[in-house]
Amino acid sequence: MVSNTQKKFISFSLLSITIFFLVFASTLYAQTPPPVSHTVSISASVGSAVVIVPGGGTSGGVILPQTAVSFSGYAYPNAQVSLLKQGELKTTVKADSTGYFSITLEEKYNSNILYSLFAQDVSGNRSLLLNYPMVVQVGYITELSGIRFAPTIVIDKSQVRVGDYLTVNGYALPQNDMEVNIVGVANKVFTLTSSSDGSYKIVLPLTDLPRGAYSIYINYKNDTRVSKLIKFTIGESNIFFTDASSSIPGDCNADKKIDLIDFSILAFWYGKPNPPKCVDTNGDGIINLIDFSILAFYWTG
Amino acid sequence: MKTFIKINLIFILFLTLFAGKVFAADISVSVPPTVNVGDTFEALINMNSDGVPINSADIVLNFDQSLMSFSGYKTDNTFIGIWLDSPHEKNGSIYMSGIIPGGVSGLYDPSKKGLGPIPLVRLLFSAKTSGNAVFSFSKTEILEHNGSGTALPHSEIDGNTVIENNIDPKANSNPRENILDKEKPEPFNITFLEASMFSRTPSMIIFKANDAGSGIKEYKMNIGGSMWTNVQSPYPISKVLLSQTITIRAYDFAGNFQDSSITIPGLLAPSLLWTLLALFVILCILCYKLVLYKR
Incomplete structure (x- = not known):
């Protein structure tokens, strides 16, 4: 027989443990970062000697070791891969037929520098920006390898009639398994493999998805790096994307770019009531930091 | 029993205080x-x-x-x-x-x-x-x-x-020298955005200056030599009949500043303005002649 005192003790202890799990355990689980299947690695090696001639000097020069940063990885077959330094375009290279690219940029000073990369497939579709803030040290060649861009994605409709189809296409690495994810009122995943030239095209039946707002994105199988998210709805009729429309949230001038102009438009409406629909990136009727975060996600510069 | 309750309360309090960690x-x-x-x-x-x-x-x-x-x-x-x-x-x-x-x-x-x-x-x-x-x-x-x-x-x-309160004169005699900002902000551009490009957003000027020394503190604007007023980017600005020159002055925290200007074209093109003016003068002359004739 359990006495009343013991019952009270057991109840109180259970209550304490429950409070502990409610308050802390959920956050412990929430903060676990998602696994990334591809690994970007960084290394630095001493640069070879170069001769630098000081300005105005007439003889000799100062011999200093080479300082540079180097990026390599995979984009899409024959893609244009661009490198930006602190938001300014520095150079563009062409990936080979396997999608491999390599870029080296000379540097001069010790600094923390933000390098950004984006890739454009042969159809002109751009990837999201990949940012790499790096510590650059004079006299070293800092190499960042193992970069892999998520596939590009384009859809044909901004609204799909109930029970109809959605065409999705883009470019990826050749002969790679991918997943097309539709999230929204209901979720669905489709799998496919890219062709030998990296292109892919799939017609998705949306027959069992209910009316409502959705987002679609694509990723390599088992890779958490995803493509840009494209929003669409399932409704009464088909509405195709045109040159005058844009699938990018916040792209009010439909120039297919997200840059300082779009940021400024958003900034004008910051805190103001009844913003235009194209400015309100998450459709909640207010412009706040969340809208700017969504804009930053789609930034092209 | 009371001891057990006290221990449990202390335990819960301990967990709450250290939640941030x-x-x-x-x-x-x-x-x-x-x-x-x-x-x-x-x-x-x-x-x-x-x-x-x-x-x-x-x-x-x-x-x-x-x-x-x-x-x-x-x-x-x-x-x-x-x-x-x-x-x-x-x-x-x-x-x-x-x-x-x-x-x-x-x-x-x-x-x-x-x-x-x-x-x-x-x-x-x-x-x-x-x-x-x-x-x-x-x-x-x-x-x-x-x-x-x-x-x-x-x-x-x-x-x-x-x-x-270190008053040792030998210790770092001018410690502010390293961080004191003496440079003015970097040159910057002003961009004019037409209102027709996007719905309900008025035409605006946007500008963004950088200052490595102490950061940008504020911007002031001057239209055609008028008084300086505090502004932020983006700043709504309407087109008027005639073109107008807008100057933006970016100040850093040390008081240094850098100016940039833009001329926004007016609603009337200069050629149209001259044509209207010429027509007006001709009309005035004709009216004068008519009045003289009637007399």
Whole structure:
């Protein structure tokens, strides 16, 4: 027989443990970062000697070791891969037929520098920006390898009639398994493999998805790096994307770019009531930091 | 029984107090352990996102106004790319919010293992009086780079520095020399956005200056030689009949400034204006002739 005192003790202890799990355990689980299947690695090696001639000097020069940063990885077959330094375009290279690219940029000073990369497939579709803030040290060649861009994605409709189809296409690495994810009122995943030239095209039946707002994105199988998210709805009729429309949230001038102009438009409406629909990136009727975060996600510069 | 209840209450209190330490991500402020009265020093705000990509930050940092004053900020070697609200002081708190276009997960340093914390901004303070100066966060909103703007759970790590009254003349005779900003902000452009490009948003001018020394404090505007008024980018501006020249002056925290100008064309093209003027003159002459004829 359990006495009343013991019952009270057991109840109180259970209550304490429950409070502990409610308050802390959920956050412990929430903060676990998602696994990334591809690994970007960084290394630095001493640069070879170069001769630098000081300005105005007439003889000799100062011999200093080479300082540079180097990026390599995979984009899409024959893609244009661009490198930006602190938001300014520095150079563009062409990936080979396997999608491999390599870029080296000379540097001069010790600094923390933000390098950004984006890739454009042969159809002109751009990837999201990949940012790499790096510590650059004079006299070293800092190499960042193992970069892999998520596939590009384009859809044909901004609204799909109930029970109809959605065409999705883009470019990826050749002969790679991918997943097309539709999230929204209901979720669905489709799998496919890219062709030998990296292109892919799939017609998705949306027959069992209910009316409502959705987002679609694509990723390599088992890779958490995803493509840009494209929003669409399932409704009464088909509405195709045109040159005058844009699938990018916040792209009010439909120039297919997200840059300082779009940021400024958003900034004008910051805190103001009844913003235009194209400015309100998450459709909640207010412009706040969340809208700017969504804009930053789609930034092209 | 009472003992057991007391132990459990202490246990729950202990867990509550240390809740902040449970998060793997944290935001911190780093300051020198000691500074001297008269020194200008840096407070570096770092974000350790534990490898989770982030792209937005909205921060309020409190400091003791009686011990120090805010002198500006620096953005070199830091990664907030665009300020929504650049660092400014109000009633003993520094307010700032901005975005990192494209997001970042951490700092890549080949000399260290793994990703380092992300330096967000370096704030400058001037030490006024000796004492224990505490820096504490009253608001830190950090959003993930996932297309949805999800808030990243994180803890806050405050900082403090001891301000000493070091009057030794040999010790660092001019400590402000290293950080005092003598350079004016970098040249910048003004862009005019027509209202027709996007719905309901008026025509505006946008501008963004940079200053490596102490950061941009404010902007003032002058239209055709009128008085200077405080403005922010973007600034709504309407076209008028005639063209107008707008000058924007960017001030840094040290009082240096840089001007930039733009001429916005008027609603009337110059050729049309001259034609209308000529027609008006001809009409006046004709009327005069008619009046003379009738007499």
